[in-house]
Amino acid sequence: MTHEQFEKAADYWKNKGITAIPKEELKKAVEEYIAANNTCALATGTGDYVRCTPIEYSYHNDKFWMFSEGGEKFIGLEKNENVCLAIFDKYDGFGRLKSIQVMGKAELIEPFSDKYNEHAKIKKIPIEALKKMESPLNLICVTPVKMDVLFSDFKKEGYSSRQILE
Numbered sequence: 001m002t003h004e005q006f007e008k009a010a011d012y013w014k015n016k017g018i019t020a021i022p023k024e025e026l027k028k029a030v031e032e033y034i035a036a037n038n039t040c041a042l043a044t045g046t047g048d049y050v051r052c053t054p055i056e057y058s059y060h061n062d063k064f065w066m067f068s069e070g071g072e073k074f075i076g077l078e079k080n081e082n083v084c085l086a087i088f089d090k091y092d093g094f095g096r097l098k099s100i101q102v103m104g105k106a107e108l109i110e111p112f113s114d115k116y117n118e119h120a121k122i123k124k125i126p127i128e129a130l131k132k133m134e135s136p137l138n139l140i141c142v143t144p145v146k147m148d149v150l151f152s153d154f155k156k157e158g159y160s161s162r163q164i165l166e
Helices: 003-012 023-036 071-081 114-122 127-131 152-159
Strands: 039-046 050-054 057-058 063-066 082-088 096-108 139-149 164-165
Touching: 023 057, 023 096, 023 139, 023 164, 050 063, 050 071, 057 114, 063 114, 071 127, 096 114, 114 127, 114 139, 139 152
Parallel strands: none
Antiparallel strands: 039 050, 039 082, 057 063, 063 139, 082 096, 096 139, 139 164
């Protein structure tokens, strides 16, 4: 592909007209979908290194929270707070698409801080059990900056299937 062809492909959705759903209605649909799921693909990276990790999440206080023992995702997290996470249903045809892609900022929460302990309580993990571990679980918090939402069902309501929530 030429540079121009790559640009055209990258700008496909930008150049397509969107019939927007009201923001509060979109936010409600997004939060319901996030709550109905618990696993995402978390992409981290730095320089020419990228990693995409399936990981369990919780969503509260308008943020995604993920406990992790460790792994190569931390190579990117150390040097780059910008992350992307995706939540999606199994593909079952164009008329049944459902996914959210979240661009956000990640931060690591200090073990046993108030935020850390609050999340452990939400996950029903006893703090004493966490303190007994060889090394504490890492807590990643992702604050969404932009969500690209693709719900085929929006078309039935007269809206574009692709929406953006910022």
